[in-house]
Amino acid sequence: MDRDTELQLIDELLAIKAEKTFFLDETVARSPVEHYTSQDRFDQERAQIFRKLPMMVAHASEIANPGDFIRRDLAGLPLLITRDKAGNVNALLNACRHRGTRLVDDEAGCKHRFTCPYHAWTYANSGELLAAPHFDQGFTGLKKSDLGLTRLACQERFGFIWVSAEGGLDLDDFIGPLAEELDALHMDDLIVTHQDLPEHAANWKILVEGGIEAYHFKVAHRTTIGPHFEDNLSSYRMFGAHMRSILMRTSMAKLAPETRETWRLRDHAQVLYTLFPGASLLVQSDHISWIQSEPIGPGRTRLRLSTLAPKAEAENAEHWQRNHQITRTTLDEDFVIGESMQSTLESGANTHMLFGRFEGALDAFNRTVDAHLTPTGPQAVAAE
Ligand code: FES
Ligand SMILES: [Fe+2]
The missing domain is CATH 2.102.10.10 (Rieske [2Fe-2S] iron-sulphur domain)
Structure with a gap:
């Protein structure tokens, strides 16, 4: 991420906070429950997304x-x-x-x-x-x-x-303009220090959606990370099928303008890249958490949770173990709720999910999934 973008992203969230508003999309959106429960839908996602994309x-x-x-x-x-x-x-x-x-x-x-x-x-x-x-x-x-x-x-x-598995592997085309930002993270200098493979009784999209809004932070994470984040303050941008979300920490609002040259986004926000379909890269201050969805069925997903630390500091095992555990504990809070949602969706209690205007990232993600399931593919939808 270039320096101008980094400062713009900070300025944008500081302005939203100063105006006591939120990062809002145009309208409320809905997502049909069967998208999370239907075997047909799952089979299509597997065939047209997970088997076709890099x-x-x-x-x-x-x-x-x-x-x-x-x-x-x-x-x-x-x-x-x-x-x-x-x-x-x-x-x-x-x-x-x-x-x-x-x-x-x-x-x-x-x-x-x-x-x-x-x-x-x-x-x-x-x-x-x-x-x-x-x-x-x-x-x-x-x-x-x-x-x-x-x-x-x-x-x-x-x-x-x-x-x-079955499609092409042109990563320049697939990752597009995010390539520069991913290169700048120097992830080839990192090493997997810890990895867990939990399985959850929830659709893969529910688990992705849990990471791309900050509406729940003060509620679901009130005893863990909630106190370190602003209430419901995050922004997002789409880069083709992929997304970059910025989730604002409370420390950002305390930044002194005269120290602007030293501001570092990843110290004052969680920077999250959601690489379509199911990879999340959570850029933390000194390491990256990689969460990979491996869908098993409409209501079952295996997650690969990895802590990636700088090779040069990998021997600091206790530190990375602690960080891995914090991430795991926080994500488990999301996954317990994800399983609770899946069970009510499967009961037929509701017909749709509702996405508020500050949950626009969830709608954008779902529209991207939909676009890949049309007979002509995502390009035709994007050109409409
Ligand atoms: S050698 Fe016969 S199945 Fe592999
Ligand atoms: Fe969460």
Whole structure:
């Protein structure tokens, strides 16, 4: 983020506070309950969003060295992410090409080749089939070179590993004007110090929505982060499908004008990038929390919560553990409420969610989801 933008974002929130108003969209909005409960809708989202768009599946530090591997699930696909001896990252389907046995059961490790537990077909960590017992006699007419593990498009960028199951992987096009801001965060200099994988009985959109408004801070987070934030004061901007939200801390209003040159947005606000569809990067004063939604079903979502700290300070384990726990506790407050919402939505108690004018970010997010589900795709909607 350039310096002018940083100061403008601070000035904007200070002005809103001075005028005792809020960051308001034009109108109240509604979101139909079935968007959070219907299996059909979920299947469409999985097929047209989670399987088509570039997704952040891991931080590069999770497979830092040649031979490192991790397993991931991408919209129901079993992924094996490896770093080969050339240092390249590979996104492979973790399914043996013989009869489909899961090739690797360990969640993570370091191996240069993988042997299938059923008939010992052996693959390099770059995916090629190296050996298969009695192959020439048994598989006449087939070539080992055609039977490597299925590869998905994969790229390392902004410190993360991006994979696209079925669509393209043009990150310049996908991230667009936010690329400069993401580059400036130097996330390739960070390391995952802690990671949790909680599962929640709530739709993935409810969990994303919980992060992009400050209306609930003084209520739902009154005993944790609530006292450190202004009441219902946040702003947001869309960058194509993605969003940058600024949630104002109470310390911002105490900034002295004469120290303007030293103002640092991330010290006085939570800067949140919601990278469509389900990645949230919460930029805190000295670290970043990465929250990745991995939808399982209409009413079930797995979250990958990671604390990313500067490599040079990673040994300060106690500090990062404490920060991770604070983030986890705060998010758990949101998730308990998310599960409560999901249960009433599934009961049919209400027909719509209501988004107030200061919850415009939630409407913008939902409209982005809708746009991806039209037969012609988001571009056609944007051009309307
Ligand atoms: S299923 Fe893997 S070797 Fe047969
Ligand atoms: Fe919250």
